[in-house]
Amino acid sequence: MKIGIKLMGTFFMFAIIVSLFSYYVITEIRTVDHIDEEIDVASHISQDALNFNVENYHTQLEIWEYAIDPNQKRLDAFLAHQNTLHLLLEDWQVSVYEEDYVHEMSGLYDGGRLDMEKIISDLELVEQDWIILLQEIGNLRIMIDKGTSYAELEQQRSAVLLALNNNEKLFDELNFNAEVDQFVFNQHELVNSYAELRILEISQFTNTMYFLSIAVILSSLLLGYLISKSITRRVNLLKESSNQLAKGEFSQVSISGSDELTDLAKSFNIMAEDILQSKITISENLSILEKQKLILNSTVSELKKSTQLREEFASMVTHELKTPLTPIRGYCEMLKDASFGSLTQDQIGYVEKIDSNASTLEQLIEDVLNVQRLEMGKMKFNKENFDVGEFLYKLKQNYIPIMNNTLIEFVVANMPKIQITSDEFRLGEVFNNLIRNSIDFVPLKNAIIEVGAKHENGKIIFHVKDNGSGIPKDKQKNIFKKFYQVDTTATRKHGGVGLGLVISKGIVNGLGGEMWFESEPGKETIFYFDIPVRNN
Amino acid sequence: MKVLIVDDNVDITEMLAKYLTVKGFDCVIANDGLNGLNQIKKEKFSTIFLDMSMPDFGGRDVIAALEKENLLKDQRIVIFTASATDNDVIQELLAKDGIELWLKKPVQLKDLLRAVTET
Numbered sequence: 001m002k003i004g005i006k007l008m009g010t011f012f013m014f015a016i017i018v019s020l021f022s023y024y025v026i027t028e029i030r031t032v033d034h035i036d037e038e039i040d041v042a043s044h045i046s047q048d049a050l051n052f053n054v055e056n057y058h059t060q061l062e063i064w065e066y067a068i069d070p071n072q073k074r075l076d077a078f079l080a081h082q083n084t085l086h087l088l089l090e091d092w093q094v095s096v097y098e099e100d101y102v103h104e105m106s107g108l109y110d111g112g113r114l115d116m117e118k119i120i121s122d123l124e125l126v127e128q129d130w131i132i133l134l135q136e137i138g139n140l141r142i143m144i145d146k147g148t149s150y151a152e153l154e155q156q157r158s159a160v161l162l163a164l165n166n167n168e169k170l171f172d173e174l175n176f177n178a179e180v181d182q183f184v185f186n187q188h189e190l191v192n193s194y195a196e197l198r199i200l201e202i203s204q205f206t207n208t209m210y211f212l213s214i215a216v217i218l219s220s221l222l223l224g225y226l227i228s229k230s231i232t233r234r235v236n237l238l239k240e241s242s243n244q245l246a247k248g249e250f251s252q253v254s255i256s257g258s259d260e261l262t263d264l265a266k267s268f269n270i271m272a273e274d275i276l277q278s279k280i281t282i283s284e285n286l287s288i289l290e291k292q293k294l295i296l297n298s299t300v301s302e303l304k305k306s307t308q309l310r311e312e313f314a315s316m317v318t319h320e321l322k323t324p325l326t327p328i329r330g331y332c333e334m335l336k337d338a339s340f341g342s343l344t345q346d347q348i349g350y351v352e353k354i355d356s357n358a359s360t361l362e363q364l365i366e367d368v369l370n371v372q373r374l375e376m377g378k379m380k381f382n383k384e385n386f387d388v389g390e391f392l393y394k395l396k397q398n399y400i401p402i403m404n405n406t407l408i409e410f411v412v413a414n415m416p417k418i419q420i421t422s423d424e425f426r427l428g429e430v431f432n433n434l435i436r437n438s439i440d441f442v443p444l445k446n447a448i449i450e451v452g453a454k455h456e457n458g459k460i461i462f463h464v465k466d467n468g469s470g471i472p473k474d475k476q477k478n479i480f481k482k483f484y485q486v487d488t489t490a491t492r493k494h495g496g497v498g499l500g501l502v503i504s505k506g507i508v509n510g511l512g513g514e515m516w517f518e519s520e521p522g523k524e525t526i527f528y529f530d531i532p533v534r535n536n
Numbered sequence: 537m538k539v540l541i542v543d544d545n546v547d548i549t550e551m552l553a554k555y556l557t558v559k560g561f562d563c564v565i566a567n568d569g570l571n572g573l574n575q576i577k578k579e580k581f582s583t584i585f586l587d588m589s590m591p592d593f594g595g596r597d598v599i600a601a602l603e604k605e606n607l608l609k610d611q612r613i614v615i616f617t618a619s620a621t622d623n624d625v626i627q628e629l630l631a632k633d634g635i636e637l638w639l640k641k642p643v644q645l646k647d648l649l650r651a652v653t654e655t
Contacts, residue, residue, distance in 0.1 A: 249554065250551065250554045250555050250558055251558065252558050252559075273555075273645055273646075276551060276554075276555055276645060277644065277645050279547075279551055280548060280551055280552070280642055280643055280645070281642040283545060283547045283548050283551070283642075284545070284548065284641050284642035284643075285642070287545050287548075288618075
């Protein structure tokens with residue numbers, strides 16, 4: 001709040017000064033009015049006090065007492081108020097300080113004082129006559145009451161008239177009314193002067209206050225300007241540093257003062273350091289990652305090399321292994337053909353045995369090679385369009401001779417007319433593997449092997465079903481493992497090294513499908529595999 | 537007060553140098569051990585920051601070269617080590633005359649500043 005307090009303080013100070021000034025001016029004006037009123041009242045009273053008509057005495061003798069009495073009262077009142085005027089004048093004199101006004105008002109005051117003294121002394125003179133007049137009137141009354149003679153009454157009345165005339169003459173000589181008028185006029189002049197003086201005082205004060213206000217406004221503006229400049233300058237410093245930071249450079253800002261802006265600067269500096277620290281940590285971590293990447297790359301290339309070597313080894317080995325088989329099989333063929341002379345039936349049988357074993361060996365080597373290829377994902381598939389129904393038909397034709405020999409019923413559940421894009425040859429191999437297994441596990445009598453296909457959700461689900469001895473539950477999870485063979489108590493010995501299912505599964509996966517089975521020991525086994533209709 | 541920063545990571549040396557410059561220090565940068573060694577032989581630094589995980593001519597090579605010419609004890613070296621470095625290795629280096637402090641990477645700015653100001 002410190003910046004806010006500075007600003008608020010400035011405006012508050014200004015507001016107070018303006019209020020004080022206004023208040024002072026207003027109260028001063030009222031004071032002047034007040035004095036004016038008092039003087040007005042006083043002067044009216046003095047006016048009234050002197051407003052008596054001498055003619056009254058001439059016209060009505062009976063009411064002389066009544067005429068005199070009120071005027072007496074008025075005179076008393078006037079004399080009383082002259083004291084008030086005295087005091088007022090004295091009061092005024094105290095606060096007069098302006099030279100010209102002093103002189104004029106002193107003059108008026110002294111003049112007024114003299115007028116007043118003259119009036120008073122005149123009245124004192126008059127008072128003597130009045131007393132005489134009253135005495136004569138009193139005498140007349142007494143004489144009237146006593147019942148004095150008319151002649152004496154007349155005499156007395158003449159005396160009263162004489163006193164009255166004297167009174168009148170005295171008033172004329174004194175020029176009393178004129179004196180009073182003069183006096184009242186002077187009092188008004190005095191009041192006006194006083195009022196003018198007060199107005200002058202006020203206007204001077206007002207002028208002073210105007211200058212003061214202007215000075216205050218200017219200094220407030222200056223103060224405001226300085227404060228806002230200080231704020232703006234510091235904010236600009238902060239803006240500069242922020243821009244630098246935005247460009248990605250490190251910067252610190254140093255700001256003077258002890259208000260919110262300095263706090264902001266401190267926070268900014270801390271933030272800038274945090275950002276730089278983060279950058280350093282990130283850069284460090286990137287370095288480490290780079291180095292790890294290099295290690296990783298070299299490991300990968302080593303792995304590739306080793307795989308390549310393995311491949312070369314495998315193909316070399318299989319080739320080497322297969323080579324001797326060629327002459328073995330060749331000679332067997334020629335011996336059977338009697339190319340070297342005829343052989344006995346038994347001899348032919350022995351040669352058959354040699355040949356079939358060599359063939360088995362050839363197949364086994366091929367299987368091992370296939371497994372190798374499948375494991376490394378190197379098996380190449382020839383995908384072409386063919387019809388599923390036709391495919392199954394051909395399959396069945398292939399197996400007719402074998403089935404006839406072994407008395408197994410071969411059933412094709414259906415031959416759907418659907419086009420599929422896949423490797424026909426490899427699919428044939430899968431079927432061969434599965435059917436060969438089935439052949440070894442079906443019972444001797446009433447053996448049935450069924451093959452079929454079903455179109456579902458863009459895939460063809462093939463199956464091979466047999467009613468053989470099945471796969472025991474505890475062996476089922478191992479069925480797709482390499483070299484695994486379920487121990488068999490079947491009459492037909494199961495040849496091979498246990499790679500058939502591995503290869504079949506591998507081929508199916510390679511063609512984009514899955515293989516699974518259902519087996520109830522002693523009842524039946526069904527192997528399923530699905531192949532997508534389209535190559536995706 | 538001149539400071540030398542020897543580290544193969546260009547971004548890091550730039551950032552550290554900028555930071556110390558703002559804080560009022562003159563900075564010299566070397567991005568490999570050999571350059572760093574040449575700089576040390578050329579002028580006197582109040583503090584030398586030496587990264588111990590540089591390839592080719594690394595921190596250890598620099599220290600060995602300085603030792604051979606009996607210049608190591610006149611220096612004030614602060615070593616940067618990777619977090620995986622053995623403690624024994626660090627202690628062995630710190631025991632040498634001329635190697636003052638070690639800072640673990642990533643370097644913390646407040647530790648860096650303390651290392652330069654506490655002479």
